[in-house]
Amino acid sequence: MHDDVESTVQRICQSYDNDGRRLMDIVTDLHREYGCVDPEAMDLIARCVNVPRLRVQSLVSFYSFYAEAPRGRIVIRLSDDVIDRMHGYDRVAAAFCDELGIGMGETTADGLFTLERTACIGMCDQAPAGLVNDVVITHLSSDKARQIVQDLRRHGDPHQLVTSLGDGENGCDLIHSMVRNNLRKAGSVIFSPINRGEAIRKALSISPQEVIRAMKTARLRGRGGAGFPAGMKWEFARGAGDGQKYILCNADEGEPGTFKDRVILTERADRVFAGMTIAGYAIGASEGIMYLRAEYAYLKPHLEDVLRRRRIDGLLGETVLGRNEFAFDIRIQIGAGAYVCGEETALISSCEGKRGDPMTRPPFPAQKGYNGCPTVINNVETLCCVTKIMEEGPATFSDCGSDQSSGTKLLSISGDCKRAGVYEFPFGTTLREVLNECGGLEAQAVQVGGPSGKMVSPADFDRKICFEDLATGGSVMVFGPQRNILDIVHGFMDFFVDESCGYCTPCRVGNVLLKQLVERVRDGSGEPDDLDQMRRIAGTMKATSRCGLGQTSSNPVMSTLTTFETEYTDRVQDGPDGQRRGFDLAESVKAAESIAGRPSVHTGQDD
Amino acid sequence: MTPGITFTIDGKQVTAAPGQTIIEAADTAGIYIPRLCHKPGLEPFGSCRLCTVTVGGRPCSSCTQPAAEGIVVESDTDELNEHRRALLEMLFVEGNHFCMFCEKSGNCELQALAYKFGITAPSFTYQWQKHDVDASHPQILIDRNRCILCARCVRASQDLDGKSVFGFVGRGPNKRLAVNAEARLSDTNVDVTDEALDVCPVGALLRKHVGYKVPIGKRQFDHTPIGSDVEGEPAPDDCGCGGAENVCQCTQSE
Ligand SMILES: Cc1cc2nc3c(=O)[nH]c(=O)nc-3n(C[C@H](O)[C@H](O)[C@H](O)COP(=O)(O)O)c2cc1C
Ligand code: SF4
Ligand code: SF4
């Protein structure tokens, strides 16, 4: 066994040239063989790639898909977020626990199964969902859960769980998944038919500066959330010297309730890779990396195949379209379960084989990014827009949309609506139109922009989806009148507690404190002062956190404290007896008596 | 003399050399910006966020933000000091800090800052997390109950000692100080003369056998509030009462 581990580690490390920057891949590959990286393997890896052991341990302990202790051969991860919970997560989880005879986070005695909860896996339109190793399982129920365990006990092969295939490319041999696209509305940009190679041909026929100008004329803004003008970002990177540069595609799609990039990667991967290539040409980069979240590992063989075909067709490689002066190729970097890695500097850290800690800015990635070189990071959807702008020209693109937001926006809609799925709307569409189309007009609240976005009440349904009004990376969660707003807020805070990288004080501690306060208020043991304390904590988190995660993670609380204030104030009023609602006199007396070691004075009366 | 960068902090004109951060320039100008993770001689880290100032109204950490010509920096404002108070309270409830029997008391920067900001008890809920103590090394002690994850020891070990004795594992609230060995400090190549052992702002990383060499009451912050060295104010005469500046009745009645 000992020699075996040693030679495996050596083989894997060698396949990445013993390069410490590829630690993510090394650790991922080792997990495929052993399910964990134990202390012995850590030492071995550290020796092979010549880094301190602690760096390996630090990495392994950071990502939720990695483990130091042995796990089952089959790891079942249930997507645990607000939407999955609304659709019966608890029942499904209980069925898995019962059928496996273990609790959440445990491994069966035979070493076959590990059961875990995980953050949103990008399947809210087919919730409750989960992962069995890399295989996605959707529309779970407790019956289905039991059946899955029984089947796995019989054949032991997660791939055999896929008995009915999803639509479109989901059914192709390389994806072979039950995932459905649920593409409800294809618009004029992202999901329009594609003419492979055309956009690159057009881009290479003009100068890199002209390509950048086209992005500016089209007024293309980033689709990943922040809405930064793409042309400007590219210009910074282009102007940052003549050395090595990189294009990174952000396919981490971790904001709960977002799943539009999943559908793009399934149906329009060519358009994304073309966008990366055009960006590479524009800034003078010869290498691109797509950072793909581990939850989408099932798409990797398909994406690799698209890349392979593009190389054959001369759309990637040493001489793109036969042009000697333009070499460009793309590799896929798989993540390992960390929402914060969607933050651009954390994404760079992760690509470099480190913990996903965001980096200090300045320097900005456009000056000093991946491997210390100028780097442009764009979202999957942004890069699709790039291709489309090259195909049809900037004017056609900017004709569509609102004043400050041109083009279309993909929305991932889930929750209490009749038709959950992906919709492509022109920017400037009102939330009411969106709800009308997806069958969610009964909503008491809609969360726009994921947990870090805004909770919108019906009074604001006429607001517009665009950067200048309701900005969103694409997540739209619909909540019907039967939902408890504070349960939702609590679920969001739960997410941020789990996903904070822990680097800075306000986010590491503040999220925990906010979650506890929400819990107190929700459960009726809160006090009016608690609401002031929430505001105080949230204010400090927003002003002092180091990255976007901590700067926005108090939004669920602050946004609902404004829009749904009575949800809080009603619960912290004194009860009809003049006492705090959460205060149970008899219980408190009992607790005090037990501390004092006295017999109860209440015997017979209250019990 | 090379022309410096000129800008203002709280209305006061200061000069910085190119490449200097705001906090470095402030130190030179005798303006104290509260800090915990920052320590001159170590690479900026930016984790405690106590040094948050506003530049043109936008918050940023002054220990990592480069000084720039003409910027308007605000530091000593009610709003920012309120954030600093909240951050300190967060650190106090996150760890397990019992100053009354901590060897660092009086030399502890966290404690001294709490006094400076008038925090007698945090208003947030104590977390009472479980933390490990590592007393394996004959001459060095790690008490993680008091660690504020400032990475001073991590950076000093790496950059000053040329080792990698310390680092972090876990994420979010589960982030912990770790050592470069399977479990114990005694299995690392740490040495009692390492500079990493001189930088801990709190009582998390201590040398053994020298405890209480300087008695309580005679320690760095017992009579001089934190920041006095930067502000260049003379230390008040030792009144001998053993109390810290803000609570010491002797100095307050002056
Ligand atoms: C905590 C956090 C998570 C993020 N996650 C993502 C993500 O999953 N996908 C994404 O494209 N951008 C994400 N972003 C935004 C990126 O930092 C970055 O702005 C974006 O990828 C830039 O691309 P764009 O300009 O094309 O939008 C995240 C930001 C933060 C702060
Ligand atoms: S705000 Fe701080 S702790 Fe939170 S994710 Fe960003 S760097 Fe990490
Ligand atoms: S042990 Fe001390 S120096 Fe090291 S991280 Fe903790 S508080 Fe900072």
Ligand code: FES
């Ligand atoms: S001193 Fe600047 S963040 Fe800690």
